[in-house]
Amino acid sequence: MALLEVSDLKRSFGSGDNRLDVLKGVDMSIESGELVALMGPSGSGKSTLLNIIGGLLPADSGVIELDGMTYGRKGPAQVVDIRREKIGWIFQDFHLIAHLSALDNVALALEIAGVTSAEAEKAATSALERVGLSDRIHHIPDQLSGGQQQRVAIARAIAGSRPVLLADEPTGNLDIQSGKDVLELFRELCHDEINPISILLVTHDPELASKADRMLLLNDGKTAASNIRDAWGLDGGEEE
Ligand SMILES: Nc1ncnc2c1ncn2[C@@H]1O[C@H](COP(=O)(O)OP(=O)(O)O)[C@@H](O)[C@H]1O
Ligand SMILES: [Mg+2]
Numbered sequence: 001m002a003l004l005e006v007s008d009l010k011r012s013f014g015s016g017d018n019r020l021d022v023l024k025g026v027d028m029s030i031e032s033g034e035l036v037a038l039m040g041p042s043g044s045g046k047s048t049l050l051n052i053i054g055g056l057l058p059a060d061s062g063v064i065e066l067d068g069m070t071y072g073r074k075g076p077a078q079v080v081d082i083r084r085e086k087i088g089w090i091f092q093d094f095h096l097i098a099h100l101s102a103l104d105n106v107a108l109a110l111e112i113a114g115v116t117s118a119e120a121e122k123a124a125t126s127a128l129e130r131v132g133l134s135d136r137i138h139h140i141p142d143q144l145s146g147g148q149q150q151r152v153a154i155a156r157a158i159a160g161s162r163p164v165l166l167a168d169e170p171t172g173n174l175d176i177q178s179g180k181d182v183l184e185l186f187r188e189l190c191h192d193e194i195n196p197i198s199i200l201l202v203t204h205d206p207e208l209a210s211k212a213d214r215m216l217l218l219n220d221g222k223t224a225a226s227n228i229r230d231a232w233g234l235d236g237g238e239e240e
Contacts, residue, residue: 001065002029003198004053004164009062009072011048022048023059024221032163033196035186037209039226040218045203049218050166053200054087055079084113088157088165092172094149096141102128103137103154109156127159128152131185136233147178151185158189158197165189165199169206183211 009026012019022045030036040046052062056076064072066086071079096105106124111117128137131151150170157165167186171179178180186199189215198204201212209215217226 001068003032003034004030004200005063005065006049006053007063007065009049009052010060011045011052011057011066021221023052024214026062026218026221026223028216028223030164030198030200032198033190033192034214035190035199035201036213037212037215038200038202038208038218038223038238039204039209045220045221046218047168050168050200050202053164054089054166055082078168079190081217084171085160086162086164088160088162090150090153090157090165090167090170092169094141094146094153094173096149096152096156101138101140102144102155105141105152106156106159110159113160115160123159124155127155130158130189131155145178146174147181150174150178150182152188154182156209161195167199167201169202169204171203171205179205179208180211183208187211 006026006028011023012021014020021190026049038046038049048057052072053058055071058075062072063070066082069082069086071082095169097108100108103121106127107117107120107184110120110123115123125137129135129140131154133148133151133155136144141152144152156174171182186201189197190199203209206224218222
Protein backbone atom coordinates (compact mmCIF):
# COMPACT_ATOMS: atom_id res chain seq x y z
CA MET A 1 0.00 0.00 0.00
CA ALA A 2 1.28 3.45 -0.92
CA LEU A 3 1.99 6.06 1.74
CA LEU A 4 -0.72 8.32 0.32
CA GLU A 5 -3.65 6.95 -1.62
CA VAL A 6 -6.39 9.17 -3.07
CA SER A 7 -9.47 7.43 -4.49
CA ASP A 8 -12.28 8.91 -6.58
CA LEU A 9 -12.04 12.34 -4.97
CA LYS A 10 -14.72 14.81 -6.02
CA ARG A 11 -15.25 18.46 -5.12
CA SER A 12 -17.51 21.16 -6.52
CA PHE A 13 -17.99 24.79 -5.59
CA GLY A 14 -21.23 26.78 -5.74
CA SER A 15 -24.65 25.50 -6.63
CA GLY A 16 -27.26 25.66 -9.38
CA ASP A 17 -26.10 27.54 -12.46
CA ASN A 18 -23.00 28.63 -10.58
CA ARG A 19 -21.91 25.11 -9.75
CA LEU A 20 -18.37 24.35 -10.75
CA ASP A 21 -17.19 20.72 -10.72
CA VAL A 22 -13.49 21.10 -10.05
CA LEU A 23 -12.38 17.59 -9.07
CA LYS A 24 -14.37 14.87 -10.84
CA GLY A 25 -12.90 11.67 -9.49
CA VAL A 26 -9.18 12.05 -8.81
CA ASP A 27 -7.20 8.85 -8.28
CA MET A 28 -3.55 9.06 -7.37
CA SER A 29 -1.00 7.63 -4.97
CA ILE A 30 2.45 8.49 -3.72
CA GLU A 31 5.02 6.09 -2.33
CA SER A 32 7.30 6.86 0.57
CA GLY A 33 10.37 8.64 -0.78
CA GLU A 34 8.70 9.78 -3.99
CA LEU A 35 8.85 13.27 -5.46
CA VAL A 36 5.76 13.78 -7.63
CA ALA A 37 5.13 16.85 -9.76
CA LEU A 38 1.54 17.95 -10.33
CA MET A 39 0.91 20.13 -13.36
CA GLY A 40 -2.24 21.44 -14.97
CA PRO A 41 -3.77 24.62 -16.37
CA SER A 42 -4.51 27.53 -14.06
CA GLY A 43 -7.84 26.91 -12.36
CA SER A 44 -7.74 23.16 -12.96
CA GLY A 45 -7.96 22.41 -9.23
CA LYS A 46 -4.35 21.79 -8.17
CA SER A 47 -4.60 23.91 -5.02
CA THR A 48 -8.03 22.46 -4.25
CA LEU A 49 -6.56 18.96 -4.41
CA LEU A 50 -3.66 19.93 -2.14
CA ASN A 51 -6.01 21.61 0.32
CA ILE A 52 -8.13 18.45 0.57
CA ILE A 53 -5.08 16.19 0.97
CA GLY A 54 -3.74 18.64 3.55
CA GLY A 55 -6.93 18.51 5.60
CA LEU A 56 -7.87 22.15 5.05
CA LEU A 57 -10.94 21.46 2.93
CA PRO A 58 -13.36 18.54 2.85
CA ALA A 59 -14.10 16.68 -0.39
CA ASP A 60 -17.71 16.02 -1.48
CA SER A 61 -16.88 12.34 -1.90
CA GLY A 62 -13.93 10.03 -2.12
CA VAL A 63 -11.34 8.65 0.26
CA ILE A 64 -7.80 9.56 1.27
CA GLU A 65 -5.59 7.11 3.10
CA LEU A 66 -2.39 8.49 4.52
CA ASP A 67 -0.02 6.51 6.70
CA GLY A 68 -2.79 4.54 8.40
CA MET A 69 -5.31 7.40 8.64
CA THR A 70 -8.48 7.68 6.57
CA TYR A 71 -10.22 10.95 5.69
CA GLY A 72 -11.45 12.91 2.70
CA ARG A 73 -14.94 14.13 3.59
CA LYS A 74 -14.11 15.06 7.17
CA GLY A 75 -14.08 18.76 7.97
CA PRO A 76 -10.90 20.56 9.07
CA ALA A 77 -11.78 20.19 12.78
CA GLN A 78 -11.82 16.38 12.45
CA VAL A 79 -8.41 16.06 10.85
CA VAL A 80 -6.30 18.12 13.25
CA ASP A 81 -4.04 15.12 13.87
CA ILE A 82 -3.39 14.73 10.15
CA ARG A 83 -2.41 18.37 9.76
CA ARG A 84 -0.25 18.25 12.86
CA GLU A 85 1.51 14.90 12.39
CA LYS A 86 1.40 13.96 8.74
CA ILE A 87 1.54 17.00 6.45
CA GLY A 88 4.03 19.82 6.01
CA TRP A 89 3.32 22.80 3.75
CA ILE A 90 5.50 24.96 1.55
CA PHE A 91 4.01 28.00 -0.18
CA GLN A 92 5.02 30.32 -2.98
CA ASP A 93 5.45 33.28 -0.63
CA PHE A 94 7.34 31.51 2.19
CA HIS A 95 5.09 32.75 5.06
CA LEU A 96 7.99 33.46 7.40
CA ILE A 97 7.67 35.74 10.41
CA ALA A 98 9.62 38.88 9.52
CA HIS A 99 11.15 39.71 12.90
CA LEU A 100 12.15 36.18 13.90
CA SER A 101 15.46 34.53 13.02
CA ALA A 102 15.58 31.47 10.78
CA LEU A 103 16.06 29.36 13.90
CA ASP A 104 13.09 30.89 15.71
CA ASN A 105 10.85 30.64 12.63
CA VAL A 106 11.46 26.90 12.52
CA ALA A 107 11.42 26.39 16.30
CA LEU A 108 8.20 28.37 16.80
CA ALA A 109 6.30 26.03 14.48
CA LEU A 110 7.43 23.09 16.62
CA GLU A 111 6.59 24.84 19.88
CA ILE A 112 3.09 25.55 18.61
CA ALA A 113 2.78 21.83 17.91
CA GLY A 114 3.63 21.14 21.57
CA VAL A 115 7.37 20.47 21.50
CA THR A 116 9.39 21.93 24.42
CA SER A 117 11.64 24.92 23.64
CA ALA A 118 14.86 22.98 24.12
CA GLU A 119 13.75 20.14 21.86
CA ALA A 120 12.37 22.58 19.32
CA GLU A 121 15.66 24.43 19.11
CA LYS A 122 17.54 21.18 18.64
CA ALA A 123 15.19 19.92 15.90
CA ALA A 124 15.18 23.36 14.22
CA THR A 125 18.97 23.48 14.16
CA SER A 126 19.19 20.06 12.56
CA ALA A 127 16.47 20.87 10.00
CA LEU A 128 18.29 24.07 9.01
CA GLU A 129 21.46 22.03 8.70
CA ARG A 130 19.65 19.59 6.39
CA VAL A 131 18.65 22.42 4.03
CA GLY A 132 22.17 23.85 4.02
CA LEU A 133 21.59 26.94 6.18
CA SER A 134 23.78 26.20 9.22
CA ASP A 135 25.60 29.48 8.75
CA ARG A 136 22.41 31.54 8.55
CA ILE A 137 20.38 30.41 11.55
CA HIS A 138 20.48 33.78 13.32
CA HIS A 139 19.55 35.82 10.24
CA ILE A 140 16.05 37.28 9.89
CA PRO A 141 14.20 36.82 6.57
CA ASP A 142 15.16 40.31 5.29
CA GLN A 143 18.82 39.33 5.57
CA LEU A 144 18.31 36.23 3.42
CA SER A 145 17.87 35.80 -0.33
CA GLY A 146 14.55 34.49 -1.67
CA GLY A 147 16.05 31.06 -2.17
CA GLN A 148 17.39 31.03 1.40
CA GLN A 149 14.01 32.16 2.77
CA GLN A 150 12.33 29.32 0.93
CA ARG A 151 14.87 26.93 2.45
CA VAL A 152 13.94 28.20 5.92
CA ALA A 153 10.32 27.44 5.05
CA ILE A 154 11.37 23.96 3.90
CA ALA A 155 13.28 23.45 7.17
CA ARG A 156 10.13 24.45 9.04
CA ALA A 157 8.10 21.95 7.02
CA ILE A 158 10.48 19.02 7.61
CA ALA A 159 11.38 19.78 11.25
CA GLY A 160 8.31 18.00 12.62
CA SER A 161 9.23 14.70 10.90
CA ARG A 162 6.01 14.62 8.92
CA PRO A 163 6.03 12.09 6.10
CA VAL A 164 4.38 14.21 3.37
CA LEU A 165 5.16 17.71 2.13
CA LEU A 166 2.71 19.62 -0.03
CA ALA A 167 4.41 22.34 -2.03
CA ASP A 168 2.08 24.69 -3.93
CA GLU A 169 4.18 26.51 -6.54
CA PRO A 170 7.15 26.82 -4.17
CA THR A 171 9.45 28.21 -6.86
CA GLY A 172 6.98 30.76 -8.24
CA ASN A 173 8.74 33.69 -6.54
CA LEU A 174 12.30 32.48 -7.09
CA ASP A 175 14.85 33.13 -9.80
CA ILE A 176 15.70 30.24 -12.12
CA GLN A 177 18.79 29.06 -10.24
CA SER A 178 17.09 29.20 -6.81
CA GLY A 179 14.18 27.22 -8.25
CA LYS A 180 16.57 24.55 -9.48
CA ASP A 181 18.26 24.49 -6.07
CA VAL A 182 14.89 23.93 -4.36
CA LEU A 183 14.19 20.99 -6.67
CA GLU A 184 17.62 19.55 -5.96
CA LEU A 185 16.93 19.86 -2.23
CA PHE A 186 13.53 18.18 -2.67
CA ARG A 187 15.23 15.29 -4.43
CA GLU A 188 17.72 14.91 -1.60
CA LEU A 189 14.97 14.98 1.04
CA CYS A 190 12.85 12.40 -0.78
CA HIS A 191 15.72 10.09 -1.64
CA ASP A 192 17.36 10.20 1.79
CA GLU A 193 18.07 6.59 2.74
CA ILE A 194 17.55 6.99 6.47
CA ASN A 195 14.72 9.48 6.63
CA PRO A 196 12.87 9.69 3.29
CA ILE A 197 9.83 11.93 2.88
CA SER A 198 7.33 12.26 0.04
CA ILE A 199 6.65 15.52 -1.76
CA LEU A 200 3.71 16.53 -3.94
CA LEU A 201 4.90 19.55 -5.87
CA VAL A 202 2.73 21.88 -7.93
CA THR A 203 4.71 23.68 -10.60
CA HIS A 204 4.13 25.40 -13.92
CA ASP A 205 7.70 24.85 -14.98
CA PRO A 206 8.10 21.72 -17.13
CA GLU A 207 11.87 21.79 -16.70
CA LEU A 208 11.51 21.60 -12.90
CA ALA A 209 8.70 19.03 -13.16
CA SER A 210 10.99 16.84 -15.23
CA LYS A 211 13.31 16.56 -12.21
CA ALA A 212 10.58 14.79 -10.22
CA ASP A 213 10.37 11.00 -10.03
CA ARG A 214 6.97 11.11 -11.68
CA MET A 215 4.60 13.66 -13.18
CA LEU A 216 0.83 13.92 -12.98
CA LEU A 217 -1.36 16.13 -15.09
CA LEU A 218 -4.62 17.45 -13.66
CA ASN A 219 -6.99 18.17 -16.48
CA ASP A 220 -10.78 18.28 -16.70
CA GLY A 221 -11.06 17.23 -13.05
CA LYS A 222 -8.94 14.08 -13.25
CA THR A 223 -5.28 13.22 -12.93
CA ALA A 224 -3.34 11.28 -15.52
CA ALA A 225 0.26 10.17 -15.63
CA SER A 226 2.16 12.48 -17.89
CA ASN A 227 5.43 12.23 -19.67
CA ILE A 228 6.29 15.89 -19.72
CA ARG A 229 9.75 15.24 -21.07
CA ASP A 230 8.15 14.07 -24.29
CA ALA A 231 5.27 16.52 -24.27
CA TRP A 232 7.59 19.53 -23.97
CA GLY A 233 10.39 18.15 -26.07
CA LEU A 234 12.80 18.18 -23.13
CA ASP A 235 15.93 16.11 -23.21
CA GLY A 236 15.18 13.03 -21.10
CA GLY A 237 18.77 11.93 -20.66
CA GLU A 238 19.99 14.71 -18.41
CA GLU A 239 22.95 14.17 -16.15
CA GLU A 240 22.21 13.95 -12.43
N1 LIG B 1 -13.56 28.40 -2.11
C1 LIG B 1 -13.90 28.45 -3.40
N2 LIG B 1 -15.12 28.89 -3.78
C2 LIG B 1 -15.49 28.94 -5.08
N3 LIG B 1 -14.69 28.57 -6.09
C3 LIG B 1 -13.45 28.12 -5.79
C4 LIG B 1 -13.00 28.05 -4.43
N4 LIG B 1 -11.73 27.54 -4.44
C5 LIG B 1 -11.42 27.34 -5.74
N5 LIG B 1 -12.44 27.69 -6.55
C6 LIG B 1 -12.46 27.55 -8.02
O1 LIG B 1 -12.07 26.25 -8.36
C7 LIG B 1 -11.24 26.24 -9.51
C8 LIG B 1 -9.92 25.56 -9.17
O2 LIG B 1 -9.17 26.43 -8.33
P1 LIG B 1 -7.72 26.05 -7.82
O3 LIG B 1 -7.78 24.74 -7.12
O4 LIG B 1 -7.20 27.21 -7.06
O5 LIG B 1 -6.92 25.86 -9.21
P2 LIG B 1 -5.35 25.86 -9.51
O6 LIG B 1 -4.62 25.78 -8.22
O7 LIG B 1 -5.14 24.66 -10.39
O8 LIG B 1 -5.07 27.12 -10.28
C9 LIG B 1 -11.12 27.69 -9.94
O9 LIG B 1 -12.05 27.93 -10.97
C10 LIG B 1 -11.44 28.45 -8.70
O10 LIG B 1 -11.98 29.70 -8.99
MG1 LIG C 1 -3.23 27.03 -7.32
